[in-house]
Amino acid sequence: MKRVILYLFISVISFVNAQNQNPETLFEQANSLYKADKFNEAVKKYKEIEKEGYISDVLYYNLGNSYYKLNQIGPSIFYYEKALKVNPNNKDAKNNLIFANRLALDKIEEVPNSVLENISDNFIMKLSYNQWAVLAVVMAFVGALFFLIYYFSFTSKKKLIFFNISIISLVIFGISFFFAIKNHDLITSDVEAIVFTEKVPVKEAPKMNSETLYDLHEGTKVKVLEIDGEWSKVKIANGNEGWIQSESYREF
Structure with missing residues (x-):
């Protein structure tokens, strides 16, 4: 009898522990900690979910907010950028990223976009590649469906309407x-990162004794162009390039 009770007790404890590891449960716990102004504890809970491999713009957005409250600008910008990479239409992440960038030390004037870059930003990057892919699948289904309806219709008027709908859908x-393929290519080809080191010198060459061109500070966004051992060639928004130590940034 004692063995049965012990077995049941262990089973209950195991079940409770399993429930505690549930992402939804962890998310609720993290949100409660955030609302209670316990931001360090909230970060730990959110990070537990992230370590499980879950990808969510809401998760990254909440992490960004938690780090922002802790006045850790680099991590907050990093997670707002990650949220927007998953969902470019997350307006809250966009707005909070603006506020976080204002706290970053480096005020870099961006080079004006070319016509092709404007087309990319305003159309191709308006949705994530997953969203474009879903839209493509839906439109393929709609196009095929209306083509079948057109094929089996009898009146010429209906056939014309259904045929036009199928063509537009296709x-x-x-x-x-x-756009899905182009979006994916742009994301995978452009390696972007956020500087996490408080201050990092940008060198002319991948050597510590090389000339320092300028300094970058925590929270600055860079594009990684090349990696050479422990060094990375990066490009910033104004077009300037240089080499920094790879450990000073995190890719998103």
């Missing part, structure tokens, strides 16, 4: 499919 499918 055109949107083609555009969405192209």
